[in-house]
Amino acid sequence: MTNPSTLYRGGVLHCPADPSATALLVSDGRIAWLGTDGDAPPADRVVDLDGALVTPAFVDAHVHATDTGLALSGLELSGVRSAAQLLDAVAGFAAGLPADAVVLGHGWDESGWSDPALPDAAALDRAAGGRRVYLSQASIHSALVSSALLAACPQVAQAAGFDASGWLRRDAHHVVRAAAQGSVSRAQRVAAQRVALSHAASLGIAAVHECGGPDISDEEDFTGLLGISGAGVPEVYGYWGELGGAARARELGAVGAGGDLFADGALGSRTAHVSQAYGDGEGCGHGYLTVEQVRDHLLDCAAHGMQGGFHAIGDAAIGTVLDGFAAAAATVGVERLRAARHRIEHAEIMNRRLIARFVEYGVVASMQPAFDRLWGGAGRMYEARLGLDRSLESNPMGAMHSVGVALAFGSDSPVTPLDPWGSVRAAAAHHNPAQRMSVRAAFAAHTRGGWRAVHLDVEGVLALGAPATFAVWSTPAGVERGLPVLQAEDPEVRGPEDPTPLPVCRRLVLRGEVIYEEGSS
Structure with a gap:
C-alpha cells in the first residue's frame, strides 16, 4: 500500500533545472513531479505554500549531538566577558543544583575579553559552593575545572596538559572531561540528543554527521544516537575517530x-599544530599523530572498505596528514x-601547497564558516594567535572551492551554534575578501x-525522482534567483555582522515525512 501523496x-522552488517551478508532488518519500501550479496533478493532500521558498534541506557535516543538547539545556557561557562574569554565572547556575551535582558549562572564550585572566580552581570551588565544575572552552579542547573535580x-596530575590552576589541555582535559560527563545519566544523554536533533530540525537541518570517538563519547552514547536517526528527527551519519579502528567503526554502525x-x-587552546610559533604564547602546539600512523590508518580503512578522516587544524598537522596520504x-x-x-575536519590554517594536495587525493574538507565569523578579522582570536598575515590565510574556503576541493559545511556544534543560513552568509562574507564564496x-x-x-x-537537490527532503522557509529579506537574500544591498554594510534578517524554517520534510512544523510542539 502506498502512502498518501502530498502536493x-x-x-518559490530552488530548482535550477526548472526555475519556473512553483509546485512539487511527494509520493512514497520521493519527488514524483515538479512544475507550475496550473499543471499540477491530483494528490491526496494539498499544502498551500503561500509564496514560501522551498529548498533542499541542510546537512550539518560536523556535530556533537550529546554535547549540543547538554549545552542547550545547561550553563551557556559564550556571552560572558570577564572572569567575574563567568564566576557569577557559575554561582547562579549552581545554586539550583543538588550539592553532589556536577556543574557543566560551555562556551567561554577569553580571547574576546578586555582582560583575559581566568579564574583558578579555588575560585570555581567558591562560586559553585564546593561542587565539581567542568567548563569547556569554546573550542572544546580545553576546560576550566574546580579543585573538587581535580580531587x-x-x-x-600525571597527564600531559595538566595545570594546577585548573585550566587543562591535551590528555589532562580528556581525563576530566570523561569524569565530568560520567556524572550525566544515560537518560539525560538520550534526552540531550533529542533536544539537539529537534533543534537542528527547527533550523532546516535534515541530517547531521556525528563525530564521536574514544576521546569524545563512549560507544553506548554513539550507538544510542545512531539508533534514533531519522525517527521523527534528522538522520545521523556517524564517524568514529579511533586510530586503526575501521573494523570497530563498522561494527558500531559508523559510515x-x-x-x-x-x-x-x-x-583557542594553542594546541593546534602550526608551523610557526604562536604570537601570544610559546611553541607551535602539538601534533598527536605521525605520518606512519596516518598511513596505517588509511590502509586499515582501505582494507575494510571504510571512509577515513582526521581532525587537523594547524598547517603542520594538515601537512602530516597529507604526508600520510602520500605514503x-x-x-x-x-x-x-x-x-x-x-x-x-576543520582545515583552518592552509596554504596553496596543502590545498593542491587536497585536490590530488580527493580529500573532502569538512569546514565551519562560523569560525571565521567569530574569530577572524582584526583584533580577534586568529590575529592574536597567528598574527595578521597568517590570520588572513585562515579558513580559505573560497580558494579551496575555486580549485575544486569538495566542501562540506557544518558547525562543530556546540563549538559554534547550529546556524546553517548564518554559515552560508559567513562563507559569502569572509573577513578576507579573497576567500569569499558566492551564496549559491x-x-x-x-x-x-x-x-x-x-x-x-543523489541527495540534496529538488529533482524528479530524488528523495523528498526539503525545507520550507519564510524569507523576510526576499528571494533572488531561487535563494534567500542574505546580504545587505549596501556593500559597506555587508560582512560577517550583516544585519539582514535570516530565513525562518516553517516546515522540514525528510524523505516525505514532516519532522518539523513551525508552531507545533
Missing part, C-alpha cells in the same frame, strides 16, 4: 573511521584514495556537499 503548491580524578581522530588540538598512496594508489572521499556555492556546500561527503550523491 506542495504556490511556492575526584587524581590521575590527571567512517574518522571525524575527530585528532592530528592536533585547537587554536598510503604508495601502497593502494591515488585513485583508490580518491574514491574513498576521505575527510579532513556556499549553500551547495551546506546541502549537497554534506550528502556527497557520505557518498549519497
Whole structure:
C-alpha cells in the first residue's frame, strides 16, 4: 500500500533545472513531479505554500549531538566577558543544583575579553559552593575545572596538559572531561540528543554527521544516537575517530573511521599544530599523530572498505596528514584514495601547497564558516594567535572551492551554534575578501556537499525522482534567483555582522515525512 501523496503548491522552488517551478508532488518519500501550479496533478493532500521558498534541506557535516543538547539545556557561557562574569554565572547556575551535582558549562572564550585572566580552581570551588565544575572552552579542547573535580580524578596530575590552576589541555582535559560527563545519566544523554536533533530540525537541518570517538563519547552514547536517526528527527551519519579502528567503526554502525581522530588540538587552546610559533604564547602546539600512523590508518580503512578522516587544524598537522596520504598512496594508489572521499575536519590554517594536495587525493574538507565569523578579522582570536598575515590565510574556503576541493559545511556544534543560513552568509562574507564564496556555492556546500561527503550523491537537490527532503522557509529579506537574500544591498554594510534578517524554517520534510512544523510542539 502506498502512502498518501502530498502536493506542495504556490511556492518559490530552488530548482535550477526548472526555475519556473512553483509546485512539487511527494509520493512514497520521493519527488514524483515538479512544475507550475496550473499543471499540477491530483494528490491526496494539498499544502498551500503561500509564496514560501522551498529548498533542499541542510546537512550539518560536523556535530556533537550529546554535547549540543547538554549545552542547550545547561550553563551557556559564550556571552560572558570577564572572569567575574563567568564566576557569577557559575554561582547562579549552581545554586539550583543538588550539592553532589556536577556543574557543566560551555562556551567561554577569553580571547574576546578586555582582560583575559581566568579564574583558578579555588575560585570555581567558591562560586559553585564546593561542587565539581567542568567548563569547556569554546573550542572544546580545553576546560576550566574546580579543585573538587581535580580531587575526584587524581590521575590527571600525571597527564600531559595538566595545570594546577585548573585550566587543562591535551590528555589532562580528556581525563576530566570523561569524569565530568560520567556524572550525566544515560537518560539525560538520550534526552540531550533529542533536544539537539529537534533543534537542528527547527533550523532546516535534515541530517547531521556525528563525530564521536574514544576521546569524545563512549560507544553506548554513539550507538544510542545512531539508533534514533531519522525517527521523527534528522538522520545521523556517524564517524568514529579511533586510530586503526575501521573494523570497530563498522561494527558500531559508523559510515567512517574518522571525524575527530585528532592530528592536533585547537587554536583557542594553542594546541593546534602550526608551523610557526604562536604570537601570544610559546611553541607551535602539538601534533598527536605521525605520518606512519596516518598511513596505517588509511590502509586499515582501505582494507575494510571504510571512509577515513582526521581532525587537523594547524598547517603542520594538515601537512602530516597529507604526508600520510602520500605514503598510503604508495601502497593502494591515488585513485583508490580518491574514491574513498576521505575527510579532513576543520582545515583552518592552509596554504596553496596543502590545498593542491587536497585536490590530488580527493580529500573532502569538512569546514565551519562560523569560525571565521567569530574569530577572524582584526583584533580577534586568529590575529592574536597567528598574527595578521597568517590570520588572513585562515579558513580559505573560497580558494579551496575555486580549485575544486569538495566542501562540506557544518558547525562543530556546540563549538559554534547550529546556524546553517548564518554559515552560508559567513562563507559569502569572509573577513578576507579573497576567500569569499558566492551564496549559491556556499549553500551547495551546506546541502549537497554534506550528502556527497557520505557518498549519497543523489541527495540534496529538488529533482524528479530524488528523495523528498526539503525545507520550507519564510524569507523576510526576499528571494533572488531561487535563494534567500542574505546580504545587505549596501556593500559597506555587508560582512560577517550583516544585519539582514535570516530565513525562518516553517516546515522540514525528510524523505516525505514532516519532522518539523513551525508552531507545533
